[in-house]
Amino acid sequence: MAIRQYAVIGLGRFGISVAQRLHEAGQEVLGIDINEERVEEAESFVTHAVIADTTEEDALKSVGISNFDRVIVAIGNDMQSSILTVLLLKELGVKKVIAKALDKHHGKVLEKVGADWVIYPEKDMGERVANQLLSPNMLNY
Numbered sequence: 001m002a003i004r005q006y007a008v009i010g011l012g013r014f015g016i017s018v019a020q021r022l023h024e025a026g027q028e029v030l031g032i033d034i035n036e037e038r039v040e041e042a043e044s045f046v047t048h049a050v051i052a053d054t055t056e057e058d059a060l061k062s063v064g065i066s067n068f069d070r071v072i073v074a075i076g077n078d079m080q081s082s083i084l085t086v087l088l089l090k091e092l093g094v095k096k097v098i099a100k101a102l103d104k105h106h107g108k109v110l111e112k113v114g115a116d117w118v119i120y121p122e123k124d125m126g127e128r129v130a131n132q133l134l135s136p137n138m139l140n141y
């Protein structure tokens, strides 16, 4: 498998689980969060972890964000920060930006500002569980 450079912005449950899985698979993962405690907790699950406010263009530039192949924006509740972060990432030339949305309105704005892939964690997981329950080997579960 090719080794890529990923950055995960927002180290809550969703961001950490994406970051940890990528790191376990041997990928280079930079974890970024505005919250120092979250960054400290994440240190053992990623290649590097830094404290930064990703709504600040200079903070993104100082971590060399344009060099990352894929950036995952896992900020959810603070919609304004999530949207502004995606906008700046695309302006700075990040090729693939994957962003978590809380609902379809949030998702629509993320697409408008350039997100390449929008994820709806609860909705996507709900559909996955339903599909598993409907699969032939689970019908008697």
Ligand code: ATP
Binding pocket: 009, 010, 011, 012, 013, 014, 015, 032, 033, 034, 035, 038, 052, 053, 054, 055, 074, 075, 076, 077, 078, 081
């Ligand atoms: P999860 O549902 O994944 O557990 P959460 O409930 O902690 O997430 P969110 O609001 O989605 O809540 O935030 C995810 C992470 O994003 C938090 O750790 C938060 O500190 C971080 N975050 C929020 N704003 C910024 C920002 N401007 N720059 C960097 N990180 C941020």
